[in-house]
Amino acid sequence: MTGRARLSRSGQPPKIGIVHLGPGAFFRAFNAPFTQDAMDIAGGDWGILAVSLRSPAARDALSPQGGVYHAVTKQDGGLAPRLIKAVTDVWVAPDDPRAVVEAMADADVRIVSLTITEKGYCKSAETGGLDLDHPDIVHDLASRDQPVSVVGFIVAALMARKTRGAGAFTVLSCDNLPSNGALVRRLVLEFAGQIDSDLTEWIETHATFPSTMVDRITPATTETDLDALAQLTGVQDDAAVFHEDFRQWVIEDSFAAGRPAWDEAGAQIVPSVxxxxxxxxxxxxxxxxxxxxxxxxxxxxxxxxxxxxxxxxxxxxxxxxxxxxxxxxxxxxxxxxxxxxxxxxxxxxxxxxxxxxxxxxxxxxxxxxxxxxxxxxxxxxxxxxxxxxxxxxxxxxxxxxxxxxxxxxxxxxxxxxxxxxxxxxxxxxxxxxxxxxxxxxxxxxxxxxxxxxxxxxxxxxxxxxxxxxxxxxxxx
The missing domain is CATH 1.10.1040.10 (N-(1-d-carboxylethyl)-l-norvaline Dehydrogenase; domain 2)
Known part of the structure; x- marks a missing residue:
């Protein structure tokens, strides 16, 4: 791909309405394209600030491109690339955890979504609840303004919003876990319960945690894939992801402050998933x-x-x-x-x-x-x-x-x-x-x-x- 121009954003990014934790390949092949489709169809300020909790890889690939990248359908007839512009920026949480909490606490953010895999929830295998002995949870309870865990970030941001009267956001888990919304709700409430009973009650009353079912096969991207895309588009895109044509998103209809028109983009909004x-x-x-x-x-x-x-x-x-x-x-x-x-x-x-x-x-x-x-x-x-x-x-x-x-x-x-x-x-x-x-x-x-x-x-x-x-x- 030597000598090719690097992909870059043209025009202004959309205003941020979603903070997404875990901007791996699946998020880029699934959540962001769905949100792009919803904004293309019905508009709305649903730009996504993507935050990696550990690795700088997504930031290093996306930031030089202004957050834009190709989501590429692989099919027998070849590649069908689509430019995704929904991601406005990519941060790495350990660089400045306070800034991440502030971003999530912004009143314009109405959804915090997650694709962090099973390991990221700090869940106890024995009880199914929060693992209070997990090193990340121990750290976050002692240093609440500089969290490292997903649960710590969510509670710190909700605490700030409660204090400021900013209203709660929706926490939208998109990981392959049974009753993922109910699970993250339990973990968040257990963490908040270690801090302040009033905070726990406020979260129970105002925040929502819809469960979801997601499906799109997203194989690991190879150098061969990237080279084929570059040959097709004439630009280098180090953040491209490749996926099958099929996708399915089933979402429980429970949102605290609105949502993109994902249903118009093909998502199934149902009473229970x-x-x-x-x-x-x-x-x-x-x-x-x-x-x-x-x-x-x-x-x-x-x-x-x-x-x-x-x-x-x-x-x-x-x-x-x-x-x-x-x-x-x-x-x-x-x-x-x-x-x-x-x-x-x-x-x-x-x-x-x-x-x-x-x-x-x-x-x-x-x-x-x-x-x-x-x-x-x-x-x-x-x-x-x-x-x-x-x-x-x-x-x-x-x-x-x-x-x-x-x-x-x-x-x-x-x-x-x-x-x-x-x-x-x-x-x-x-x-x-x-x-x-x-x-x-x-x-x-x-x-x-x-x-x-x-x-x-x-x-x-x-x-x-x-x-x-x-x-x-x-x-x-």
Whole structure:
């Protein structure tokens, strides 16, 4: 891309109405384009100040371009880039946390949205509430004007708005977490309760925390992608993101101070997102994890590569039909069987190189919501779950850090060291399964204490070790 002009903004940016925490690739491929569409259709001051809580990467890519970038649809016919201008600026919170709090406390900001992944919420795996022993929470309670956690920033900003009579904002979580709005509300109120009961009551009364369900596959951007975009547009865009054409955003209709016309841009505004969220977590995210662990072990680099093997596609379809769909309440306006047909078509899209290794990251955080809850519901209903049990066994083999050819696996997980230590200390499959299932942060008590489940996982693990992932999948 040497010699090409760098992308830059022309004209004035929109006035800020949203502060977004966590400006990673998904935000740039999903939230910002939806907001751009809403402003294009219906106007409004909904510019986005994007704030990274840790890494300067997004700022370093976006700021030299004035916040503008391309969101690029990848499809069989090639690339379809679109210029996104909704992001007005990008900050890095540790550079000046007080400035971030002040920005969020501005009365013109009506929404604070989040894409911070499961790790960013400082949630206790044991209680489901705020982890008061988390180093970030300990810091923020001691230094409330210089927060480092999302919860600390939100409470500091709401406290400032209460003091100034500025009114509350809406906190809009867009992470793949069950009842994400209710979760962040609980965490915020628990944090505020450590400070001031009047503040807690004010937040309960005035702030809103709608739950959401988001869906758009956004694979990691490669240098090849960026070069192809530069060839097409004639400009260098280091902040570009690439995504599939499909997108779905379901949002609970609960806003404290208005919202962009996201519904006119295609979002579904509903009284409750619970059923949609469970459908997505179990049907899409659950089988994504299934394909990630088993596909990686079988030597497949991407989801498209994995489902090109008809046995893996059949495994998905069997899991949906026999183990996942029977656990789902019907979502409003959705046919779950048609939804799953759409999913397999999306998985087969070879233009979306969604790497199995990428999806396999942070499995200790994902497994409970994506897989284990479905297994527990089936056990309660007396249904067998061979596909999902094989997924658990594949995850256990994956976190051991050695693949089927004896090569090391780069396991990226908050508990990676503990999981690997448990694997290394185990003598035999049964002991390994027991050790990993004893991790209370991952496995709920009902599954940890369920002998038939443990034995089934051990049997599946033995098959994986003896026959390999590909042959084991074919046997199902």
């Amino acid at each position: 619970d059923a949609h969220e469970m459908m997505k977590l179990r049907c899409l995210n659950g089988t994504h994890s299934m394909l990630a662990y088993l596909g990686y072990l079988a030597g497949y680099e991407t989801i498209a590569d994995t489902v090109a093997d008809l046995a893996f596609a059949a495994l998905c379809e069997r899991a949906w039909r026999e183990e996942i769909i029977p656990t789902l309440p019907p979502p409003e306006g959705e046919n779950v069987h048609i939804y799953c047909d759409t999913l397999i078509a999306r998985y087969r899209d070879t233009s979306i190189r969604h790497r199995t290794w990428q999806i396999a990251m942070d499995g200790s955080q994902k497994l409970p919501q994506r897989i284990l809850g479905t297994i527990a519901d089936n056990i309660a209903a007396g249904r067998a779950t061979p596909c999902l049990i094989l997924t658990v066994a594949a995850w256990m083999r994956y976190v051991g850090g050695i693949d089927e050819q004896g090569a090391p696996i780069d396991v990226r997980d908050p508990l990676a060291a503990d999981l690997r230590a448990a694997c290394d200390a185990s003598d035999g499959t049964a002991e390994l399964v027991s050790e990993l299932m004893s991790v209370a942060a991952i496995f709920p008590a009902g599954l940890r204490q369920h002998d038939a489940f443990r034995n089934a996982v051990a049997d599946a693990s033995d098959r994986l070790i003896r026959d390999g992932a590909q042959a084991t999948v074919r046997s199902l």
